[in-house]
Amino acid sequence: MEQDKKSLRRVYDRVVIKKMLTFAKPYWYMFAIALILIFAVTGASLARPYITKIGIDKYMTGYSDGTMSAQQASKGIWYLGILFLALIIVEFVFNYLQHYILELGGKRIIKDIRQKIFSHMQYLPLSYFDKMAAGRIVTRITNDPETINEMFSSVMVGFIRSIVEMAAIIVIMFRLSYRLTLVSFTVLPLIVLASVLFRRTARKVWQRIRTKLSAINAFLAEHLAGMKIIQVFNMQEKKYQEFDQINSEYYDAHMKRVVIFGIFRPFMDVVKTLTVALLLWYGGRNILAGLLEFGTLYMFVDYIGRFYHPIMELTEQFNVLQSSIVSAERVFNLLEEAQEQNVKGKIKDIGEIKGQIEFKNVWFAYVGENWVLKDVSFKIEPGESVAFVGATGAGKTSIINLLCGFYEHQKGQILIDGIDIRDIGKERLRKNIGLVLQDVSLFSGDIATNIRLFDSHISMEEVEKAAKHVNAHDFIQKLNGGYAHQVGEGGATLSVGQRQLISFARALIRDPKILVMDEATSHVDTETEILIQDALVNLMKGRTTIAIAHRLSTIQNADKIIVIHKGRIREMGNHQELLNKRGLYYNLYRLQYDQEYKVV
């Protein structure tokens, strides 16, 4: 079982890695160039011990052996020195280029991934945003691409570099002296064993540290937000103990890491020294026996030192690889989410929308068979105004959601001017609908941007005209900077009523044929209320208006009132008709009349 899971996991990882590689594909040549440069740099740095070897064996020893004069020897050293200098300059230049190209490729990949996720995310249906916390989506776009890039710029390149470097060292060593090489490699099993053990435990420890850290973050986020409750309920001590618990788990995880790293790294140093000692002992005997030149031994010691570096890197790279696979998985999950359907619509030319709306036996559920709207049918003629009345949870907002194409209904038909909204396409549909929501989302930027949203085709004159029309102009002018007033994060500087007016302007400026409003009632002072009432009259003129109505004026003046109860339409008609019907609406009205009568 365990084994199966593991191999399945491995296959799966490979699939993810393959998919990740598509991100790097457009820049493959950069990575290729970088790799070539890396090989050159590695070659240059590996050549250095060789030069030193020649210096030692040929010139320094040569002079003392008496095979050449001091002058000759010194000259030879100088030549080698110049070669040495050339090598380090090459190393420097290539290193610079390599760094730069890798960064360039890497950052481009990050940019691409980000753009891809963001663009995809824009067209995901609202149901996706319902089930995903905003913070998670943000992480997909900000952090995950960086982690994925690690796989290319650090793992992939580093991996190849490490392997090539090790291979090159092995080849050189074998060519120089296969005996010395074999002696050096007697410790190899130790290295492999230690690395494998380390990799396994280190990964677990890292995971633990990360989990504990996010536990601390989650705890803090929640308890700092709920500090008032903690203090009011005298829970400081208890909460401190809870925090201490989580905090000490984090500490323990860190200490585990200290132990594991504290053993592995120094252990590798021991192995390294062990190798050097072996070399000195075995090589020394050979030198004494005249079988080996001293410079060769020197070079071996140097190469062994270099040999350990890629091994350490390789173990690190595995950890990085793991976390980029995790990030990539999350990103692919988002990218594989189905986007909204029918964005463009089937019918190409439907002319100008007049604003007739018809629901024909519409059934709708957010999840499964949990029907929120049941067999809803109604028809609204162009220019008519309709008020939806009903208790919270009756299904009013769902009607708006369907009309704007935010969700797909399961049964029945929704028609605009007699055309199925699925054929019209969401884009065209929404362009003809002006939506005013109860809680107004403001975006950072100035007031003008918030009215025109990001549409640069809308001129400043139009913005002002719209603002005047909905009574927003006066208060905007009084703001510091007027239309250029910067709206803070969440728009804290504006009152609820002012935000409402801005959202009216936002809707009006697009001159939609259909106006859809989720009316806000609470939290608006009387003065703003009057402004809003007045603005509404202007706004509704000449448009089909659908409102989830709370205001008496909207209800009474509506051409049609639709009373909705538990997902079903219970009554329909204008104020007078509904009163004459002596049904639900009538009862409400009479009740109210009685109350008023009693009081007066």
Place this chain on the structure above:
Amino acid sequence: MADKSVLYKNLVKHKWRYAKGLFFLIIINILQILVPKITGIVVDGLKSLSLDNKDLLYYGALMILISLMIFVSHYLSRVQVLGASNLFDYEVRNEMFDHMLSLSMRFFHKSRVGDLMALATNDLGSLRMILSRGFNLVTNTIILLVGSIVVMAGYMDLRLTIYAFLPFPFLVWIMIKFGPMINRRFRRVQESFSDLTRKTQENVSGIRVIKAFVQEKNEIDNFARLNQENFDINMALARVQAIFYPSIGLISSLSFLITFIYGGNLVINGTITLGDFVAFNGYLGIIIRPIISIGMIINFTQRAKASADRIHMLFQQQPEIVDVGMPDSDQEKQQWQKGIEGKIEFRNLTFSYDKNEPPVLKNINLTIEPGKTLGIIGKVGSGKSTIANLILRLYNPMEEGQLLIDGVDITKVPLKLLRESIGYVPQDNFLFSSSIKSNIGFTPEEPDMDEIRRAAQISQIDDTIMELPHQYETMLGERGVNLSGGQKQRVSIARALVKDPSILILDDCLSAVDTNTERKILDQLKPFMEKRTCIIIAHRISTLQDADEIIVLDEGRIIERGNHEELLAKQGYYYRIYQRQLLEEEIERA
């Protein structure tokens, strides 16, 4: 008191660990300095053929012995130093949270949760970094540098040492020149990153509007612009880094070059032996790593300093709401022994949250006798919740006037007792992501299951909870069940009731339940409320119409007061709200 010392104190606390760590680090470094010397001796011995196999074995064994000693010391020093830094991290984080628990709401209003979290994780992390890796790096650099130079200059050749070190001033120059530049650019990268985060955050939370106004394409373009900007800023950093690291490599390589040429010639001259030459190269290799890391140390230090300053600032925040000394007399002590009776009195109270802001409450005069109920109604921002905040002593009454509890100035009432005696149901019905049981039993006394269920029954939530799969053990929040707004409010009411308080404050807490449920809750609450002083803040008149006294607040002033009938008879503001709400309610019920 709690100024610099919090960091300092915790640092000093572990001085012995650091001392031990330092001791082992010195041993490691001395041993490390020995290794090239041994290599040199072996080389010379091989050269002059004055060694035999036994000597070789001896030196090899010596090296292995040394490396084992290094291994042990290394491990011990890591456990000491890194252990100390982890302890520091753990202890300071605990103290931070403890300190935050004591700070007043005024502080939490002006700070952002994200910033405070960053203090406890990132900033503390960078301090830990400087205390662990930073400590090791600095110690290693100093000891190795001094030790190696002493050996190189003293036992080998002074001139060679001087020449070999000639490039190092350039290294320092590069670090001084590029270090701050990298830091600056790095900061800009971080800023740009938070721009991206902000943009995405806004987009996601406003996605309904984006879609309704068909702004997806424009948003994609907007994001593309920020994304490009982020790319450019990142590349600006990459350009400097791409030249920085290879330069360091180049300069250290120059040292090797000089050693090779000059040292090689010295060997030919016979000034130094070949063994010295090899050992010299070994020393250069040893000291170059710490020197390269000087740049890193500078970086760490700067970041750690900024972090320390930020953390320091947090600790400097004084808890504002504290007990003012112990009760003066036995009489006072005795008074509080019986607990709080529940009389609340506002005397000419004027209050503003900030001295520079206009007052939120103006000249409030109000007396609530124990066991009576006060209803407060008024617009948003009229000062309703402020009254609750003051009674809870989340703020101290600062300006004129007085707030008395049982006839004693509130600042003289023991804080713990005061809050113990108040059952508070907040507007935002904040619940923790733990079990329902621990959310309701949210009091140090740890009430038993019966008490918890009784409270839940009164607030009409027991049935709902019993229907959940794990009943009272059901977890709330992200990894658990999400309750509806109305259900949350009822849990939050139960939480206040379970404390058996003498004062009950309901701050607009029935807004998300329908009028039917509201009626049921209020009926159930009635016997509970009879013995207690209650303050009901509401938007809906139905919530508070049974109160003994109702006040209407407008812009911080009481503009109408009386009971329900009296207020209706006045035909003023209260009457108008009543009329409008009747209508709205009936329509909602349709």
